[in-house]
Amino acid sequence: xxxxxxxxxxxxxxxxxxxxxxxxxxxxxxxxxxxxxxxxxxxxxxxxxxxxxxxxxxxxxxxxxxxxxxxxxxxxxxxxxxxxxxxxxxxxxxxxxxxxxxxxxxxxxxxxxxxxxxxxxxxxxxxxxxxxxxxxxxxxxxxxxxxxxxxxxxxxxxxxxxxxxxxxxxxxxxxxxxxxxxxxxxxxxxxxxxxxxxxxxxxxxxxxxxxxxxxxxxxxxxxxxxxxxxxxxxxxxxxxxxxxxxxxxxxxxxxxxxxxxxxxxxxxxxxxxxxxxxxxxxxxxxxxxxxxxxxxxxxxxxxxxxxxxxxxxxxxxxxxxxxxxxxxxxxxxxxxxxxxxxxxxxxxxxxxxxxxxxxxxxxxxxxxxxxxxxxxxxxxxxxxxxxxxxxxxxxxxxxxxxxxxxxxxxxxxxxxxxxxxxxxxxxxxxxxxxxxxxxxxxxxxxxxxxxxxxxxxxxxxxxxxxxxxxxxxxxxxxxxxxxxxxxxxxxxxxxxxxxxxxxxxxxxxxxxxxxxxxxxxxxxxxxxxxxxxxxxxxxxxxxxxxxxxxxxxxxxxxxxxxxxxxxxxxxxxxxxxxxxxxxxxxxxxxxxxxxxxxxxxxxxxx
Ligand SMILES: [Zn+2]
Ligand SMILES: [Zn+2]
Numbered sequence: 001x002x003x004x005x006x007x008x009x010x011x012x013x014x015x016x017x018x019x020x021x022x023x024x025x026x027x028x029x030x031x032x033x034x035x036x037x038x039x040x041x042x043x044x045x046x047x048x049x050x051x052x053x054x055x056x057x058x059x060x061x062x063x064x065x066x067x068x069x070x071x072x073x074x075x076x077x078x079x080x081x082x083x084x085x086x087x088x089x090x091x092x093x094x095x096x097x098x099x100x101x102x103x104x105x106x107x108x109x110x111x112x113x114x115x116x117x118x119x120x121x122x123x124x125x126x127x128x129x130x131x132x133x134x135x136x137x138x139x140x141x142x143x144x145x146x147x148x149x150x151x152x153x154x155x156x157x158x159x160x161x162x163x164x165x166x167x168x169x170x171x172x173x174x175x176x177x178x179x180x181x182x183x184x185x186x187x188x189x190x191x192x193x194x195x196x197x198x199x200x201x202x203x204x205x206x207x208x209x210x211x212x213x214x215x216x217x218x219x220x221x222x223x224x225x226x227x228x229x230x231x232x233x234x235x236x237x238x239x240x241x242x243x244x245x246x247x248x249x250x251x252x253x254x255x256x257x258x259x260x261x262x263x264x265x266x267x268x269x270x271x272x273x274x275x276x277x278x279x280x281x282x283x284x285x286x287x288x289x290x291x292x293x294x295x296x297x298x299x300x301x302x303x304x305x306x307x308x309x310x311x312x313x314x315x316x317x318x319x320x321x322x323x324x325x326x327x328x329x330x331x332x333x334x335x336x337x338x339x340x341x342x343x344x345x346x347x348x349x350x351x352x353x354x355x356x357x358x359x360x361x362x363x364x365x366x367x368x369x370x371x372x373x374x375x376x377x378x379x380x381x382x383x384x385x386x387x388x389x390x391x392x393x394x395x396x397x398x399x400x401x402x403x404x405x406x407x408x409x410x411x412x413x414x415x416x417x418x419x420x421x422x423x424x425x426x427x428x429x430x431x432x433x434x435x436x437x438x439x440x441x442x443x444x445x446x447x448x449x450x451x452x453x454x455x456x457x458x459x460x461x462x463x464x465x466x467x468x469x470x471x472x473x474x475x476x477x478x479x480x481x482x483x484x485x486x487x488x489x490x491x492x493x494x495x496x497x498x499x500x501x502x503x504x505x506x507x508x509x510x511x512x513x514x515x516x517x518x519x520x521x522x523x524x525x526x527x528x529x530x531x532x533x534x535x536x537x538x539x540x541x542x543x544x545x546x547x548x549x550x551x552x553x554x555x556x557x558x559x560x561x562x563x564x565x566x567x568x569x570x571x572x573x574x575x576x577x578x579x580x581x582x583x584x585x586x587x588x589x590x591x592x593x594x595x596x597x598x599x600x601x602x603x604x605x606x
Pocket of ligand 2: 445
């Protein structure tokens with residue numbers, strides 16, 4: 001053999017070897033724990049939700065870009081460069097204001113959207129090609145740095161809710177929420193192999209949270225052999241059949257593009273700001289003619305969809321199966337989108353096979369649990385936001401795998417009998433005490449827990465959901481919704497964030513000997529409510545109010561900001577809409593504008 005040929009061959013072999021190391025990605029052989037199969041625990045992998053992984057912006061050389069505080073800048077949901085935005089928008093905004101028509105404002109805003117959200121844009125193969133790096137944690141929580149632990153705790157607060165599961169059995173699978181869905185599903189499969197290698201365990205637990213459930217569902221479809229490697233799957237508010245919100249947006253049913261809604265209730269229906277702020281913004285929108293506002297929003301949505309959203313196969317995985325055919329027809333029928341379409345069609349099949357794939361898990365002896373939330377209408381960005389029960393982000397049919405329910409604020413009809421689609425035990429009552437949900441129609445009636453009035457994006461502040469999840473990953477004592485009186489099928493939504501802060505303040509006073517009898521009593525009540533899983537969200541709020549009053553009286557904390565009177569602003573906005581439709585101020589009589597300004601001022605000075 002010629003020397004040069006040998007050299008070339010060894011070079012190619014070297015490349016191939018390097019390639020195979022890279023494709024493994026994780027060090028499977030490194031044993032982190034030596035527990036093996038005698039261990040009473042199962043390694044548990046969290047598959048987090050949308051935006052719950054650290055995906056950082058880098059420069060062209062791959063160095064992290066840091067903010068003013070020295071923290072890595074996150075790419076999700078967008079990379080807003082304020083200076084650049086002002087530079088692009090300021091002149092067109094001023095010109096449009098002065099001349100009361102669209103002097104490049106809608107184009108400038110579209111550019112800003114392309115620029116800011118474009119950090120997450122994929123190419124026409126659905127691959128991330130921008131300057132972002134997804135940080136990975138290929139080792140258990142016990143081996144994570146303080147920074148990595150903070151990333152994890154910001155999303156799943158292990159620091160506040162202890163679990164009996166040892167730290168070296170907890171893993172957190174990071175992925176780019178906007179990235180390539182098929183690749184991520186395969187990476188999850190590889191990550192499971194890595195965890196098995198590191199721990200010596202044959203089987204692991206999976207905790208797919210929200211969007212993480214779409215990744216899990218894809219893996220079950222593409223890598224069905226994984227069923228033998230799973231002990232338990234605990235879905236937490238899972239996006240198993242997407243979200244009607246995404247179904248609406250991907251089929252062109254965006255609510256606020258209808259100006260009659262935009263100028264009359266959209267912002268206050270959104271429930272993300274108080275009513276007076278919402279109504280004030282609604283009034284201030286009229287500073288520009290409605291044509292300008294509407295052109296800006298139309299272009300903004302078009303650019304966001306066409307340049308970022310429809311190139312992300314992970315975003316497509318959030319479109320419900322019932323909406324997918326129409327959405328794919330609308331956005332993916334051109335030849336240039338064919339590579340993306342081939343991938344999203346594949347996930348559509350996974351959605352259609354969801355029930356079969358879950359059934360295969362059960363048949364393989366995997367325990368499957370689900371935690372769903374209801375009685376919180378969808379955020380009102382899609383047109384069907386108030387037509388079905390939901391948790392603000394996902395509709396209940398998706399998170400519960402098919403439970404039947406009345407709409408938010410309504411109850412099942414008188415004389416309604418549970419469907420028993422999936423429950424064969426006639427002694428079971430699967431209708432919620434508030435008569436809103438029939439859990440027997442969901443795929444897993446005996447292992448699905450429901451939280452009433454719980455908002456999806458505040459799930460991490462529901463102490464009961466956290467306690468339940470921490471129990472389920474630690475041992476097998478809870479096998480269904482009948483195992484423990486502490487965790488019945490139907491529980492209440494709650495947000496304990498504020499109460500925990502107040503309680504810490506009270507405890508600090510007690511430790512310094514500066515407490516008083518009323519603080520002690522309110523703190524004891526608060527602790528009792530926190531310890532009682534069956535307490536309602538309203539009871540938590542009542543305790544919070546009492547404890548706050550006691551602490552305010554002792555000068556230990558501040559009163560909540562009183563809400564401004566929303567009625568006047570609401571009336572003004574309604575009057576404007578009734579008399580001037582969606583017209584801007586420049587299209588109204590001057591005398592009327594003067595009296596309007598006087599009225600607005602009285603709200604803020606009076
Ligand atoms: Zn172990
Ligand atoms: Zn049952």
